[in-house]
Each structure stands twice: as structure tokens, then as C-alpha cells.
Amino acid sequence: MSKLEFLQGNIACAKGAIAAGCTFFGGYPITPSTEVAEYMAEALPKIERGCFIQMEDEIAGIASTIGAAWTGARSMTATSGPGFSLMMENIGYAFMTETPCVIVNVQRGGPSTGQPTMAAQGDMMQARYGSHGDYAIIALCPATVQECFELTVKAFNLADQFRCPVLVMTDEIIGHMRERVIIPDSVEIIPPKPAKPTDLPFATDETEIPGFLPFGSGQRTHVTGLTHDERGYPDSADPQRHETLVTRLVHKIESKRHEIADYEIVNPDAEIIFVCYGVPVRSVQQLAAQDKTIGYLKLRIVWPFPEEVLKQFKCVSTFIVPEMNLGMISREIERHTTVPVVSAGKIGGDLHTAQELQEIANAYKATRGRT
Amino acid sequence: MKAQVKEDWFRQDRLPHIFCVGCGNGTVINCVVDAVYDLELDIDKTVFISGIGCSSRAPGYMATDSLHTTHGRALAFATGVKLGRPEFDVIVFTGDGDLAAIGGNHFIHACRRNIDLTVVCMNNQIYGMTGGQGSPCTPIGKLSTTTPYGANETPFDLCELAVAAGANYVARWTSYHAKELRNAVIKGIETPGLSFIEVACQCPTSFGNKNKLRQPIDHVNFFRKNAIFLQKAKKMEEERKEIPAEAVIVGEYARRSRPVIGGRI
Numbered sequence: 001m002s003k004l005e006f007l008q009g010n011i012a013c014a015k016g017a018i019a020a021g022c023t024f025f026g027g028y029p030i031t032p033s034t035e036v037a038e039y040m041a042e043a044l045p046k047i048e049r050g051c052f053i054q055m056e057d058e059i060a061g062i063a064s065t066i067g068a069a070w071t072g073a074r075s076m077t078a079t080s081g082p083g084f085s086l087m088m089e090n091i092g093y094a095f096m097t098e099t100p101c102v103i104v105n106v107q108r109g110g111p112s113t114g115q116p117t118m119a120a121q122g123d124m125m126q127a128r129y130g131s132h133g134d135y136a137i138i139a140l141c142p143a144t145v146q147e148c149f150e151l152t153v154k155a156f157n158l159a160d161q162f163r164c165p166v167l168v169m170t171d172e173i174i175g176h177m178r179e180r181v182i183i184p185d186s187v188e189i190i191p192p193k194p195a196k197p198t199d200l201p202f203a204t205d206e207t208e209i210p211g212f213l214p215f216g217s218g219q220r221t222h223v224t225g226l227t228h229d230e231r232g233y234p235d236s237a238d239p240q241r242h243e244t245l246v247t248r249l250v251h252k253i254e255s256k257r258h259e260i261a262d263y264e265i266v267n268p269d270a271e272i273i274f275v276c277y278g279v280p281v282r283s284v285q286q287l288a289a290q291d292k293t294i295g296y297l298k299l300r301i302v303w304p305f306p307e308e309v310l311k312q313f314k315c316v317s318t319f320i321v322p323e324m325n326l327g328m329i330s331r332e333i334e335r336h337t338t339v340p341v342v343s344a345g346k347i348g349g350d351l352h353t354a355q356e357l358q359e360i361a362n363a364y365k366a367t368r369g370r371t
Numbered sequence: 372m373k374a375q376v377k378e379d380w381f382r383q384d385r386l387p388h389i390f391c392v393g394c395g396n397g398t399v400i401n402c403v404v405d406a407v408y409d410l411e412l413d414i415d416k417t418v419f420i421s422g423i424g425c426s427s428r429a430p431g432y433m434a435t436d437s438l439h440t441t442h443g444r445a446l447a448f449a450t451g452v453k454l455g456r457p458e459f460d461v462i463v464f465t466g467d468g469d470l471a472a473i474g475g476n477h478f479i480h481a482c483r484r485n486i487d488l489t490v491v492c493m494n495n496q497i498y499g500m501t502g503g504q505g506s507p508c509t510p511i512g513k514l515s516t517t518t519p520y521g522a523n524e525t526p527f528d529l530c531e532l533a534v535a536a537g538a539n540y541v542a543r544w545t546s547y548h549a550k551e552l553r554n555a556v557i558k559g560i561e562t563p564g565l566s567f568i569e570v571a572c573q574c575p576t577s578f579g580n581k582n583k584l585r586q587p588i589d590h591v592n593f594f595r596k597n598a599i600f601l602q603k604a605k606k607m608e609e610e611r612k613e614i615p616a617e618a619v620i621v622g623e624y625a626r627r628s629r630p631v632i633g634g635r636i
Contacts, residue, residue, distance in 0.1 A: 024451065024454065024455055026450070026451055049455075051454045051455070053450065053451075053454060055447060055450070055480075056447075056476050056477060056480040057476065059444060059447065060444070060447035060450070060476075060477055060480070063440065063441070063444045063447035063448045063450075063451065064447050064448065064450045064451035064454070065451060066440075066448060066451065067420075067438065067447070067448040067449060067450060067451025067452040067453075067455065068451035068452065068454060068455040069451075069455075070436075070438060070451075070452060070455075071451075071452055071455030071456040071459075072455070073455045075451070075455075089441055090441055090444065093440065093441050215418055215436035215452065215456065215459070216415060216416060216436065216456060216459065217415075218372075218415050219436070220414070220415070220434055220435055220436055221436050221437075222382075222430070222431055222436075222437045222439070223436075223437065223438045223439065224431065224439035225439065225440065225441060226439065231384075233384075233385060233431070234431060234439075
């Protein structure tokens with residue numbers, strides 16, 4: 001029997017993590033994400049091998065999370081903008097070492113300390129490009145409290161499947177908003193690809209994803225953030241080695257963006273298509289309920305960007321992209337389409353109203369000689 | 372699995388190693404391997420962890436699971452490993468730059484938590500890997516590429532820091548004191564909680580070269596000549612005798628049983 005609960009998004013993320021079998025949380029308090037840590041602090045000690053630790057900063061939070069992941073624990077941390085900035089180097093480390101782990105970023109207004117208690121989506125490009133070097137990332141964007149639960153579960157599965165860090169990019173509104181959530185009895189768990197102790201720890205087949213054996217399995221794995229070979233041994237001065245490794249690490253994610261993609265399309269034959277993710281989805285849905293001339297694409301996973309989806313809109317004459325930043329994903333869309341893209345960025349912490357979006361749509365219609 | 376011979380602890384296929392001729396790190400690694408071999412630790416339940424620097428290359432030569440992490444963060448990664456599998460023996464190799472500069476905050480907090488790790492710091496008083504820059508442990512007056520007129524900042528006393536922060540076992544030895552060092556590592560592994568073992572060791576390439584300790588043996592001899600046992604140093608302090616600036620105080624700074632986390636279940 002599933003249960004109906006009335007929860008805020010942060011708690012739904014934490015409950016999703018527990019449902020997914022997360023047994024380790026290492027983090028540092030930061031508004032507006034702290035409830036995730038607080039819930040985990042209460043829940044994890046009651047679970048077999050469960051462990052919560054409040055670290056000395058966010059760098060240590062992600063570091064301990066990666067360390068625990070190598071003991072085979074499903075592990076996570078949660079933070080917000082300033083903490084996310086501090087985590088960047090180790091997110092790159094997790095990518096380079098193919099460490100499955102989950103990072104929840106409850107976005108707030110930035111840059112710097114900015115607006116600790118106000119919502120934003122200003123970390124979307126940092127999520128994709130914030131660590132140094134070439135890499136790829138998977139980033140999920142819940143628009144409801146229900147999705148906070150579901151996408152956190154999914155984040156753990158994707159992390160294990162693709163052996164990479166996975167980001168759950170929520171925001172202050174979804175994080176603190178309370179909604180009805182259906183908590184199922186159990187959730188689907190997709191484990192990492194199995195491996196044998198005799199396998200080379202970073203050798204892959206056509207999937208480009210190595211099997212995973214945690215420490216203590218007898219594989220005696222050397223894990224390094226240096227460019228390494230299939231044995232895990234450092235070999236950082238060979239250009240070919242670096243190219244082969246990093247290309248595979250990027251390709252194992254980017255080449256499967258269809259498989260990873262998670263989106264919803266409403267009214268695909270409309271001329272005006274809103275592309276949205278995270279909390280602005282709610283305003284777009286409100287508008288779509290009253291203006292049948294518009295359609296929308298709701299992205300539950302923004303990275304890797306599912307660029308082919310844009311081709312499904314045969315009649316579109318403009319994409320309008322409402323997001324709580326000054327136009328980050330709108331530029332990503334511009335990269336993949338010849339259709340004009342209108343950025344409807346808004347910062348400050350208030351969500352776009354349906355009325356504001358209607359006005360943007362109307363202004364566009366006016367330029368096309370229609371009302 | 373227990374090692375049949377000491378060599379079982381090393382990855383033979385990783386040789387030759389990257390350390391310079393005369394580097395003190397080899398002595399330190401050997402002493403640690405002597406300790407884990409004598410303690411008959413299980414190779415498959417021992418994890419070596421490090422940050423970045425010359426010292427931090429050590430785990431790459433050990434035939435165990437090992438984690439070579441980011442600069443300064445080894446203790447934070449090790450915290451996750453130890454809490455994930457408290458039954459593991461987790462040993463951290465670090466250096467003075469890695470531990471005392473960029474990793475200083477993780478160091479004091481690991482000591483405060485008294486998490487059950489053994490931390491071996493190869494203190495060569497310099498950044499070796501990047502070519503000889505000054506570190507928080509470069510003594511006043513010593514030359515490095517970033518202290519071309521002589522270091523003018525007071526260095527850290529890492530052992531005093533570890534004691535103040537709460538570590539259960541704290542000792543300092545040098546690359547001259549191989550036997551004492553091996554015994555300290557054994558005591559460190561056996562003592563629940565955070566064990567911190569600092570090893571003053573030579574870096575002939577970057578430190579010795581600039582500071583009139585050109586041959587590796589020069590710096591080892593310097594340690595032999597200038598080492599003062601902790602008890603003697605304390606007595607000298609009581610008697611208000613001046614401890615020479617070049618003295619390296621060696622011995623056991625702490626062995627106690629404060630509350631621990633991450634201990635064996």
C-alpha cells in the first residue's frame with residue numbers, strides 16, 4: 001500500500017533517497033537545503049549500516065560522500081549555491097573516477113551569498129560546466145514535491161547505471177513548498193553493472209561503462225583523479241591515454257542522452273512552444289490551461305540536454321524559455337535550433353506568474369500580426 | 372587475505388616509482404609496510420588514502436584498494452570510507468603542504484572527531500611535487516622558490532596541533548628513526564581514534580639543494596644530530612634552557628582514549 005503524505009520538497013528528496021537505499025549522507029548546513037540533512041540525520045542511524053555525518057564544510061561533504069560510495073554505499077550530499085561552488089572540484093573527481101553519488105542542489109539567488117531564502121535556477125550552467133576540464137553530467141529538475149521524491153530515486157539509479165555523479169537541481173520554492181506526495185511501498189532499484197574481482201576496474205565493453213566493485217571486494221582498485229589506464233594506474237603524460245579516457249567518460253553519458261531523456265510534451269503542434277524545467281513549469285502549465293494556442297516541453301532532465309526533442313515541434317515559430325536566471329538554458333536551446341528563441345529569464349526570487357508568461361506570448365503574437 | 376611476504380603489499384607492476392634519488396618517502400612507506408605486515412592486517416580490508424603531492428603518490432604503490440584524491444581532502448574522503456566500512460583499516464598518507472595548508476581544516480576536524488584513521492604525514496618542509504615552494508612547515512630563514520629571501524612565517528607544529536585538536540595518538544619521528552617510526556605506526560593502528568604520525572623527512576631535490584643539505588645523507592644526519600626526545604625537550608623547558616631553533620623534537624606526544632567515531636563494530 002502506498003502512503004499519501006503532505007511534505008515539503010526537501011523532505012521528499014530525503015525520503016526518496018532513503019527509499020532508494022541511500023545509507024550515507026555527508027553534508028554541511030546551508031539554507032535553503034538544510035531540511036534534507038536534518039531528515040537524513042534522523043533517518044539514517046535507524047537503518048542498518050546507515051550513517052549521517054555533518055562535515056566541516058561542503059568540500060568535505062562531497063569528499064566523504066565519494067569515499068562512502070567506494071565502500072558500496074548509496075551515498076549523497078545536499079547543498080545550495082555557495083556550497084555547490086565549493087563542491088565543484090570534487091564533482092570533477094567523482095566524474096573522473098566514475099564514482100556513483102547524488103548531489104541535491106536546492107538553488108537560491110546568487111552570485112555569492114546572494115539570496116539565501118529566495119529561489120533561483122542560476123546554477124544550471126555551473127551544474128554542467130562548473131568543474132574544470134571536459135566532462136558530462138546528469139542533472140534532474142523536479143517541478144513538484146512528488147517529483148522531488150521520484151527524481152531523487154531516479155538520480156541514484158542513474159548514478160549507479162552510468163557510474164557518475166548525478167545532480168538533483170531543485171530550488172528554494174520546490175524545496176520548501178508543501179504538497180501531497182504519494183510514497184510507494186517500494187521503488188525500482190537499478191544496481192551498477194556487476195564485475196568480478198579479476199576484471200580490470202576501469203575496463204569497459206561497448207556500453208563504455210565499467211562494472212563496479214566497491215572496496216573490500218578483492219579487486220584491489222587504485223582510484224585516482226589523474227588520467228589513468230584500465231587498471232586505474234596513473235598515466236597523465238600520454239596524450240592518447242587522456243583523449244581515450246575523457247572521450248569515453250563524456251561519451252558514455254552524452255551518447256545515451258535519448259535513453260536518459262525524461263520529458264513531457266503538451267500540444268506539440270502549437271506555434272508557440274514554452275520550454276521549461278523545474279519550478280517555472282508550474283506557471284507554464286497554468287498558462288496552458290487557459291491559452292490553448294500554446295504548447296510546452298517540460299524537461300525533467302536538463303543535462304545531458306535532449307537536443308533531438310526540439311525537432312518534434314513541426315509547427316513551432318518560437319520557443320519561449322521561462323527560467324529563474326537571466327537566460328541559461330535558452331542559449332542551450334539556441335545552439336540546437338534555427339527557430340527563434342525568446343528568453344524569459346527572471347531573477348529576484350519570485351516565480352513568473354501565468355499572467356507574465358501570457359504577456360510575453362501575446363507580445364510575440366503581436367509581432368507576428370496576430371492577436 | 373594476509374600477506375605471505377612483505378612484498379605482497381606492493382604493486383610490483385607499478386615500479387619504478389616516481390620518487391627522486393634519496394627521497395625520504397621510501398623510508399616512510401617501508402616503515403608503514405613493515406607495520407601493517409607485522410600486524411598481519413588483511414590486504415583486502417586495508418585502504419590507503421592520500422591527497423596530492425609526492426607523499427600522496429604512495430597509495431598508488433600499495434597492493435590494496437586505494438584512493439588518491441584531491442589536494443588537501445584525503446581526510447574527508449577517508450572519513451567517508453571509514454564510516455562506510457568501519458571494519459577496514461584506513462591509513463592516510465599526506466604531506467605538510469597537503470595536510471597543513473590546503474587541508475588544515477579537515478586535519479583539525481578529523482582530530483576533533485577522533486575518527487579511527489591512521490595518518491602518516493611526510494613532512495619534508497616544502498612543496499616537492501610542484502618544484503620546491505615554501506609550505507606552512509618551512510622553517511624560518513629557509514630558502515624555497517617562493518621564499519627566495521628566507522621564509523619569514525612561523526611554521527606549524529603539527530603534533531601540537533593534533534594534540535590540541537583531540538587526536539588519540541600523536542607522535543613525531545624522522546626518516547633517521549626507522550625503527551621508532553615503524554613502532555609508532557603499529558601503535559597508531561592499534562590505538563582507536565585518530566592517530567597522527569609526523570615524519571620529518573628529506574627532500575634533497577627541492578629543500579636540501581637550496582638549504583645546504585645537498586646530499587640525501589646530509590639531511591638524515593641533520594635529523595640524527597638535531598633530534599631531541601620530547602621528554603628531554605620538556606625538561607629543558609622546565610629548566611628554562613633554550614631549545615635550539617634547528618631542533619627536531621621527536622617522541623610520543625599523546626596516547627589517550629578520548630571518545631572515538633568510526634571504530635570497529
